Amino acid sequence: MNIWLPTALCVSTLILAGCNGSSDDNKTNTAPSQSEVIHQQIRDLINTTMAQDQIPGMSLALVSDQDVLFAEGFGVREQNQPESITPDTPFWLGSVSKAVMGTAITHAMENQLLDLTTPITSTLNAAGSFTLATPEADNMALIHLVTHISGIEDDDNYDCAYFYDNGAGQTRYLAEDFSDLSCNASVPTDMSSYLRSYLSADGAYYDADNFNPPGEEHEYSNIASALAGYTLQLATGQSLADYAQANLFSPMGMLNTSWKLSDFDISRIAVPHIRNGNGGLISLPFYSLSTWPDGGLRSSANDLAMFLQMVMNQGNSGGVQILRPDSVELMQSNIIGDDNEAYGIFWNTTTMNGRVLKGHTGSDPGAFSFMLYDPATQLGVVLIANGDDNFAGMDTKYFGIIEQLLQQAEKLK
Template sequence: MKRLLKWIGVIIAIVAIVIGAAITLYLYTPASYENRLSAVQRAAERGVAAGHWPGVMWAIVQSGEVITTGAAGFADIEAGIAMTPETIMPIGSITKVLAGLAASIAATEGLLDLDAPITDVLQVPLDPKDGAARSFAHLATHTSGIIDIDAVYEEHGYHYGSATHPVPLADFLSRTLGADGDLYEPALFGDWVPGTRYIYSNIGAGLAGQVIADAVGQPYADFTTERIVAPLGLSGFWGHIGPAPDTDPAHAVLYDRGETGAFEALPPYGLATWPDGQFNASATDLARLLAVMMGDGLLDGQQVLSAVAVQMQKTPRVADIPGKDTPGDFIGLFWERETLTVGPIALTLEGHSGGDPGVITFMYRTPGHPTGFVLMFNGEPEGTMGLLAIVRLVRLLAGMPLPD
């Protein structure tokens, strides 16, 4: 038996080596810019042909400048409409980057104290079971102890049939976080001191949007549109409001898997906590946002945002605590450095990603490298090969060399 176990262990080790080697080969990245870019296009098109995703768009940026954009597949399979870098779709949790920027802008103008109790400005009830104060910095670093329990967030946070949730943000927060609310649960709050544990919270991000609105005395969508979207020249918009009447951007249909595994169009849906994930944008839009973040407010040679505000957002605030304990990883104001590991491959990236039904998005730079990337899908892959296909694209785009 011991001999058999020994051979089983040897076989497992060999299989692990072979699998690791195969993954490494699959994720190989060409050295030159042109070859790497060609590999991105091939991988994107093969993913469409293999049924891993309906459509995909991407972009490469450097500090203050968009280098290139691309796309493959379909924005709308049924209508045969091709995906382009200008196609608009929800960006998922990358939306939170807008909250970090908006808060930094408000802080630099003396409108918001990032470390003061949010109840100093908040106009909706907040009744944590421990009675402890929460700051905006706690919300933006996911250390507030507010937890997205399924009975509240999953069951009441999503609404299908319309991009506008029937419950306004302030009402949802009052019903959820106020002790007299019909959705209030003590389990929405953790049993630890705020600031001592990282746990990702979409409800907390929705609350962050409300805090900003109450601090600046202006609706959150209006403030972010005027102070971020317009200066950057983005074509994007808040999904629950829709595009301006005089614009008609091309929209991607979002897809889920049907019983046969084929892609089926999802109905529109809205989020009660829309500041956490319901901004709509194109790959070109997100490329401009990332270029501004990398360039400390510079875009195409112009200072479009405050350098102090951008630096404030990116400054590390939380590291080496439970939930955020990988050495070197940190989080600023909805801006994270995180290590993503698949098999033998580990990537350290800085920025944000997003995921919702029919939505997968990435907006990252490689620390210490001159380029960053955007990657957006309007449908999710299935199985290990689908996951590896996305990892391959991320691997190709991350650390892209500059053009010769």
């Protein structure tokens, strides 16, 4: 609370009694406003959750389609270090990246650069890229990738997509540091090389058991998602990172969002943390991801709040039309699935606690994220963390927290 000094100073003989009368006569008991009470309840919820789950830092934004109702950072960007989290601190997002990729794909479709029905093999062949070794490969189209019905499955070798530079110019694999998995050092870490190694019959990570005919059943796939991002690159001549920067992030003024680590001052990024076997925390390096379209985006709560509001406002962001309303509707529509779990163009529709939510969640080593909104109330929540979500009951607990936050947002609207 700020305590403002009076504009005129009291003379010294009146200090003990107070200015303009006795101190008792001039005491005011100002009760906190309803919004202040709600803000404190939100802070208490987040701080309690962080303490329970050993999370060093979180950032939260609650939005309506018109306003940012609450935006605040909690904790620190790295354990045992003083730098505080703010709503502008960039975090690793994990699979929330897919919803952003889906928006970029929708934008490219709107500009007739992509089509959901175009066979993936046609795009790969036109670019002289690798050959898909999957049953009925010629029948696999972009629509199968963005709705997770491609028939491509992730196996343990997907974990070899996470890597970092050990500081001596050598590549280290995160999985080898924390599991018994052995990665193939002969596979280059760039996206096209990794995808070739996994999706081509002669690839180092190829396994025929990871492929089923497209369109037959739902199978959430990070590899297929990365292939969708690669397809955008081949079709547009720009990487997904560059395309999104030019057509989404820059026009919207999202200054703390990028798929490229080189775009950030790393001293500002939230450091991911995992638990060790003794109940403590381990700070992870700023790792990268060979299949980066599926999970490698970094962003802040404020930027994602702006992004979510654009979607809630039918593609309009502060007077700038990013997407047409019909494109936004298609992106979030139920292309495949049922009323409880459906996918549009990577945008997920799910029902939790009786509430229909649209958006995406994310989870990767040492970081997790939520970007969701309720179309019935036009209220949204962004919650991002640099902690470990690998514990029993996490999903139930955090969707309960999301529900509490949306209820608080209803009171603030």
